[in-house]
Amino acid sequence: MARPLIRGLCAVVLAGSAGAAILLGGNAPASAAVTSTVGTVDSGSTPLNIRSGTSVSASTVGALRSGNKVTLVCQVTGQTISGRVRTTNIWDKIADGRYVSNAYIRRGALSPCPSTPPPPPTAPTNVAVTSTVGTVESGNTPLNIRSSATISASTVGALRSGNQITLVCQIAGQTISGRVRTTNIWDKIADGRYVSNAYIRRGALSPCPSASTPPLPPQANPGVATGWVIPVPGTPAQLFRPASNPGHDGVDIMLPRNIPIAAAGAGQVTTVECNTSGPNCDVDGGPNVRGCGWYVDIQHAGQVATRYCHMVRRPSVVEGQWVNAGQIIGYVGTSGNSGGTHLHFEVHVGPGYAVHANAVDPIAFMQRMNAPLGVLTTR
Template sequence: MRKTIFVVAGLLTAALVPPSGAQAASVGATVVSPKRPLNVRAGAAVWTRSLRTLPNGTAVAIECQVKGQLIDQGPVRVTDQWDRLTDGSFISDAWVRRPQAAPPPCTAEQLTAAPAAAPGAPTTAGTVASGAIPLKTRGGPARSAILYAGLPNGTPLNIACQVQGEQITGTMRATAMWDRLDSGAYVSDAYVNRGATPPSCTAPAAAPPAAAPAPAAAPQTAGAPVAEAGRWVSPLPGFSARPGFRTPTNPNHVGVDIMSFVGTPIHAASAGTVLEVVCNIEAGHSCDQTGSASVGGCGWYVKIQHAGGISTLYCHMVRKGVVKPGQKVAAGQVIGYVGSSGNSSAPHLHFEVHVNTPPTSPGNAIDPLPFMRTHGAPIG
């Protein structure tokens, strides 16, 4: 009998068929990426973990295909199909030249199998404890994230790290922590039996490689933010921002827009304290509905206060942020998910940086692009 996973947030559909006794033969193909090496990822979207890169012309063996993020800039085709290689990793089929016949759809076992881990990468052992109902694996730390497949009770788990997400009450505990498996998928820690607590996904590795000497601090100009010791990261890793801060045609636009997909996790740009989790929209409209260019307001947004009098603001979330006012957050922690609420004509993150705060105002907003570059976290 055939089982189907339907689209969640418009991002992933996978037809699952029971695995056969014998492995299906792999399909030979070639990477077509003449300008830059092709990223090999842990899942079927560009925001999943990058495992390695493949130069142009590399021969690959494709085990199966899964529907994921639409890629429209590949040299071979425009497609939402992603190829699962024989080591369990994924590449977009938009960058692959292969025989005319498409590879078969991935099975449930293939979708939840772990790709080859980086040498020496530590994992925490665990076991699914969900009773009679299989534990769902997802593309992010929330029940609204992309659904991959279900893991039966007792399935062994290799947990890479933990992130904070949606609060879940399960068989083992009530918690907002989600376990990222070494496959790149997420499961709620509420249904996981484990001995040790996995490390935070934002924590540094136990034995990081020697870092290059830090560059000398740039001289401060009047009104420039004071350099801080905290780590800064891109709020949407893997996505680029459109230059758009106070343009001649839109002088009141005091941030930059990072185009993405509904449900993409948004990360805190640096450690700080959540100031606001607010629905900002004109009367007669709802932040829980898709906005438009004719609707006023920032939609669902989160504002964070950082050290040095710096604040960041994240607009147009698909729903209320997963953090609360007064909560301490770490750099890279998931605070919400991309949407198109409020004054928005397409899914994206409107990202602002303010100095000399609180309060925030158009007068103390600065261009996020050079700010993030000087703090070692360029966007895109």
């Protein structure tokens, strides 16, 4: 889901006017072909993302507002989404490279697409891993080896076109358009070493045993027994909804740039986005810039969500990824509506997306979780 600009973040830098929703595209025309039907978007107050593939890990290529009519050409299966209309693995195709989750669409019957693309691999539990030898096909440019299944991960090596490489298993990651194919599959070479399958010719390969779903072993965090940890050290300066800023739905913890930010609890990353009225989130924001900057939302068990705003650069995690309490998700910065480097941290309790109505005081919540904010711990 594309998010509207998140307003009223920081009391110290409170700015005036409301931000407009970021919409990357409008109604998408159908390219005809099979049977088509007109559907109605039902996504509440947040826009519905149009994706390049049938999973939230596919890139966003546009968005639709709730109430928009959209012509749908056929349906395919993909990632299961729980939306406002239903929970389903059906995605409705608008045109090649343009899909919306049927979980947010009201419509009549629709034919399956003629050549249904393979669904994204689900993460099975313990599958025997077979390995295979693949051949790199990347033309004149080397193929980067990455520390995780996204091009935002660091480069840890490279392979030349024609190189043979032993691949141990495959995982789902960022969708890449390469010389061989367009795919969200990444081939694992070894722990911390992945190459995009978009540039690899190979035979069958098993999904990795713990591809993305089962959380990794939790990191040590002395003194915390509940599974919740403080996201950063430091005492909140700006509090939750002070009288001077009742729209401030979190707390601000002032910290130097590049301090690591940890997931406060185990859960699934639901949003990784740049939310700004400025040019982008890789530059410092300011009091007159709107939005949360580079931010992450994590959905935890028990209808709890946490939000981490104003990161210095693209977060270290991707949408759909499972994280543990204490796992580093990004670094402190001052992108978006922010007058200085800090972490804006929100906690939401209740059904649905994290909004003003379900925000709770992070200080009281983290106290209950036995990980009180402001207590310096070593991590």
